Amino acid sequence: MKVAVLGCGRWGSFISWYADKIGHEVAMWGRAESKNYRRLLLDRTNDYLVLSSAVHLTNSVIEAVESAEMIFIAISAQELRGFANRLNDMELSNKTFVLCMKGLESESGKRLTQVFMEEMKSPVKVAIWVGPGHVQDFTNDIPNCMVIDSEDADLTKRIVDSLGSETIRFYYGHDLLGNEIGAAAKNVIGIAAGMLDGIGYASLKGALMARGTKEMARLVKTMGGDELTIYGLGHLGDYEATVFSKHSHNRRFGEAFAKKEPFEKLAEGVATAKALLRLSEQYGVELPICQAVDSVLSEDSDPKEQLVRLFMRPVKSENV
Amino acid sequence: MKVAVLGCGRWGSFISWYADKIGHEVAMWGRAESKNYRRLLLDRTNDYLVLSSAVHLTNSVIEAVESAEMIFIAISAQELRGFANRLNDMELSNKTFVLCMKGLESESGKRLTQVFMEEMKSPVKVAIWVGPGHVQDFTNDIPNCMVIDSEDADLTKRIVDSLGSETIRFYYGHDLLGNEIGAAAKNVIGIAAGMLDGIGYASLKGALMARGTKEMARLVKTMGGDELTIYGLGHLGDYEATVFSKHSHNRRFGEAFAKKEPFEKLAEGVATAKALLRLSEQYGVELPICQAVDSVLSEDSDPKEQLVRLFMRPVKSENV
Missing domain, CATH: 3.40.50.720 (NAD(P)-binding Rossmann-like Domain)
Known part of the structure; x- marks a missing residue:
């Protein structure tokens, strides 16, 4: 062809x-x-x-x-x-x-x-x-x-x-909406993962994976997609390459940002975080990880404070 | 107290x-x-x-x-x-x-x-x-x-x-069954991850995460639990420590096994794979990753052949 x-x-x-x-x-x-x-x-x-x-x-x-x-x-x-x-x-x-x-x-x-x-x-x-x-x-x-x-x-x-x-x-795939949101959103999770690397809290990447997928699944479901799509290859399946790989541009960007090191150019996840916060508002779905990443990037918040707050806030159910 | x-x-x-x-x-x-x-x-x-x-x-x-x-x-x-x-x-x-x-x-x-x-x-x-x-x-x-x-x-x-x-x-937690199955099963995924490391196919860990969670979610659902529990802290949230960490005993065991290197003692996931295959039979749920891991460990199958077959079998839908 x-x-x-x-x-x-x-x-x-x-x-x-x-x-x-x-x-x-x-x-x-x-x-x-x-x-x-x-x-x-x-x-x-x-x-x-x-x-x-x-x-x-x-x-x-x-x-x-x-x-x-x-x-x-x-x-x-x-x-x-x-x-x-x-x-x-x-x-x-x-x-x-x-x-x-x-x-x-x-x-x-x-x-x-x-x-x-x-x-x-x-x-x-x-x-x-x-x-x-x-x-x-x-x-x-x-x-x-x-x-x-x-x-x-x-x-x-x-x-x-x-x-x-x-x-x-x-x-x-059977859920274009879920796969597009998921494929884009993994770059934001990649930036958050890099920030965890940057502050020496890499072991919170486990919680990041569980909470990150949950957050995106909630958004996709509210938008009319299938929440399970987020747990497929397009989002979760891309975490090895994005959350853990040395090659991931978004992860490296997040790490450099947290360490206040220079970086060549903005990662795609920076724009995606902004886009997701628009969807968060339009659909009335809370996206605490996206919010924290954007707050560190755009409002100069302290990454350690933002990320620890995110994962260590008061006890609650896993389902929320 | x-x-x-x-x-x-x-x-x-x-x-x-x-x-x-x-x-x-x-x-x-x-x-x-x-x-x-x-x-x-x-x-x-x-x-x-x-x-x-x-x-x-x-x-x-x-x-x-x-x-x-x-x-x-x-x-x-x-x-x-x-x-x-x-x-x-x-x-x-x-x-x-x-x-x-x-x-x-x-x-x-x-x-x-x-x-x-x-x-x-x-x-x-x-x-x-x-x-x-x-x-x-x-x-x-x-x-x-x-x-x-x-x-x-x-x-x-x-x-x-x-x-x-x-x-x-x-x-x-709100799903004892799902969390117990999930916490145990992550060790089998850890062994599979180690085998991928051992054969130089670490980048398939993304697919392993997406397909591994799907396989376990299907089992938990059939057993009467909540399939979403698998995507929580008890299973997916433990993947950082199990699938990617140098410290994970199960991952290291899988890697050594695939490389035919000596290892100190059997990892817990070896017994768990056997247990899961019993559940697979009892509940009529296919568990291809557990099957492949057990087949490499117990039947001396070639890890590369088993794992590549697992991920590269004929095209099908993500939902299955």
Whole structure:
């Protein structure tokens, strides 16, 4: 199948590598001025992988998209609305878009498929690809399980059939809302985990996992999703990579923040915490962990005080 | 309050240290010939802590128990039945027993409170103390959250009121069955996690968490408990300590087993896997992770083949 990958960062370049490896015809787009794109163009490599010569690199979105049947988008979540809007200049009818990002629109709290479909003027199909997996592992043949979800079970099945391999086993998702909220929210839990590492309280990550999943399950249920989705691959299943891994950008960001060390750029979970607090207000659901993370990040609260307060507040039932 | 602690291993000695610290009058029993007991008697210390002189050490169970209102038991789970039976020589009416172990009776699949109450001839009360927490952290003032559960909400509340502190925040459990199964089962997940470490597939621990909780939740629900208990502190909340920690005996055991390295003694999860497979049969619930762990341990199956098969089997829905 002809596919396009829009975005040439770590995950975009991996999707191109993977789609090529399992036999698809791949065109990958990057911005002409992007450092990642220029490096790939120069020697077809980055810190994670080597692209085969069969992957076509282009800085023209039109060229990448026009003949593709399935289009993967892996750009920064907060840039999706503007990017999607610019795609409307093309004929997109009946193309399938797979969003491969984990985030929520910070200003509105909207899910990425909502943002995307609000902008699209043609009748397109949209799905998401979420779940755990390190690029470094996949390129070393260490397999993992991931999830495809959409509102259309046939579409989900078609994408799973096109993408599954010995390296990635895809499960069918059945709750697009729950998987989008969950995939985004795990980055906030990752920041909280990093803060626990930063203050020397790593053993509270157990409580963080139990209370973090509970908090997100409550939100998803109130929003009309299935609370059990949070305990699936898209959220809980991504905790190894996010809460415990040295590679997790969000965890490292939280750790550096708590230690008052410099960090290169804001982690995606910073915007996601803002988005979740909007949903917390809209749906009347308390999100104490998100609140604590945002309060440390935005109001300069002391991370140790916030996190210890969170877990050590007066006794109560586990069910609340 | 006068309390007794029966067992002087890592966890028993910690309970004595902790109960003394928060103001209880503590008698701790150990077998006269036990290495742990002899070392504590000699210099009141072990690898984890120093006991205050206020903790009374004795090798007479009667002496420890007779004047105690609340009795904590922290011995090997498989020895509980015989030990409980021998307690019947004493007057125990209305005493409260708190079981501080994580296991199931291997031969029967029975929960430890079932085993205990089957043996008791006096009308006693029984509860459990489960959840995460490293002794090393608690003695360094790093707090954590744990769970007390029983079939009697007033009893649960009374124990929580007697034990809570700035170091341990206790939540009230509401599902004794779910918390007992969950606390025991986490050791099997710990062995599976160690096997993944041993074969170099640590990144599958994310999928292990998502699929492991799902498997145990299904069992608890079928047995009449609340499936959400598995996602609380007693099971999922203990994954940091069990699935990721260098200190976890079960994880280390699984890793050594997969690498064919020698190990000192069987981990508790070995017996628990057998017990869970009995429950699997009795209740007609498939437990593929327990099955795989037991098959590697008992039938000499290849851990890589078993575990990869487990996670990479043909595509299906997340809900199954």
